[in-house]
Amino acid sequence: MFNLTWSPSEKKIARAAFDHALAVANEKRLAEFKAKASAVTSADDLWKIEEALREDRETFDKMFDYRYSQLPVVFAWTIREGYLEDSAIAGLSEDKRDIIRRMVETKWER
Amino acid sequence: MFNLTWSPSEKKIARAAFDHALAVANEKRLAEFKAKASAVTSADDLWKIEEALREDRETFDKMFDYRYSQLPVVFAWTIREGYLEDSAIAGLSEDKRDIIRRMVETKWER
Numbered sequence: 001m002f003n004l005t006w007s008p009s010e011k012k013i014a015r016a017a018f019d020h021a022l023a024v025a026n027e028k029r030l031a032e033f034k035a036k037a038s039a040v041t042s043a044d045d046l047w048k049i050e051e052a053l054r055e056d057r058e059t060f061d062k063m064f065d066y067r068y069s070q071l072p073v074v075f076a077w078t079i080r081e082g083y084l085e086d087s088a089i090a091g092l093s094e095d096k097r098d099i100i101r102r103m104v105e106t107k108w109e110r
Numbered sequence: 111m112f113n114l115t116w117s118p119s120e121k122k123i124a125r126a127a128f129d130h131a132l133a134v135a136n137e138k139r140l141a142e143f144k145a146k147a148s149a150v151t152s153a154d155d156l157w158k159i160e161e162a163l164r165e166d167r168e169t170f171d172k173m174f175d176y177r178y179s180q181l182p183v184v185f186a187w188t189i190r191e192g193y194l195e196d197s198a199i200a201g202l203s204e205d206k207r208d209i210i211r212r213m214v215e216t217k218w219e220r
Contacts, residue, residue, distance in 0.1 A: 026153035037147035043136035053160035
C-alpha cells in the first residue's frame with residue numbers, strides 16, 4: 001500500500017510499537033470477554049459470545065498485519081482504537097507520521 | 111432412519127423428554143463455559159474458548175434434531191451424555207425403548 005523506506009532504527013520503533021499495541025489490544029479483549037462471560041445466563045448468550053469472539057479474532061488477524069507496507073494503516077487503526085499512543089511512533093520519519101496522522105483523522109468505515 | 115409409529119401419548123412423552131434433555135444439556139454447557147471462562151488468562155485462551163463454543167454448538171445443532179425418525183438416536187445420545195434419565199422415556203413402546211437401549215449400549219464413534 002505504501003512505498004516507504006524504513007531505516008533500522010525505524011524498524012525497531014515499529015516493532016516495539018506494534019508489539020505494544022497488540023499487547024494492549026489483547027488485554028482489552030480479555031477484559032471485555034471476562035465481563036461478557038460473567039454476565040452470561042443462557043445458552044443463547046453463548047452463541048453471542050462465540051460470534052463476538054470470532055469477529056474480534058477476524059478483525060485482529062486482519063489488522064495486526066506486520067508488513068511494512070501495512071504498518072501505517074496498523075498504527076493509524078491502533079491509535080484510533082486507543083491501543084497505541086501517538087508518542088510511541090515519534091521516532092518515525094515525518095512522511096510516515098504524516099500519513100499515519102492523516103489516516104487517524106480520516107473518518108473511515110470499519 | 112427409523113420407521114416407527116408414534117402415538118399421541120408417546121409424542122407427548124417424547125416432547126417432554128427432548129425439552130428436558132436440551133435444558134439439562136444447556137445448563138451443563140453453561141456451567142462448563144463459566145468454569146473455562148473464569149480460567150482464561152491470555153488471548154490464546156480465547157481462541158480455544160471460541161473453538162469449544164463452535165464445536166459444542168455444531169454438536170447440539172446436529173444432535174438435538176426433533177424429527178421422529180431421529181428421536182431414538184437423540185434419546186440414546188442424551189442418555190449416554192447424562193442429559194436424560196432412562197425413566198423419562200419409560201412410556202414409549204417396547205420396540206422404541208429396545209432400539210434406544212441397544213444404541214445406548216453400543217460403543218460408537220462421536
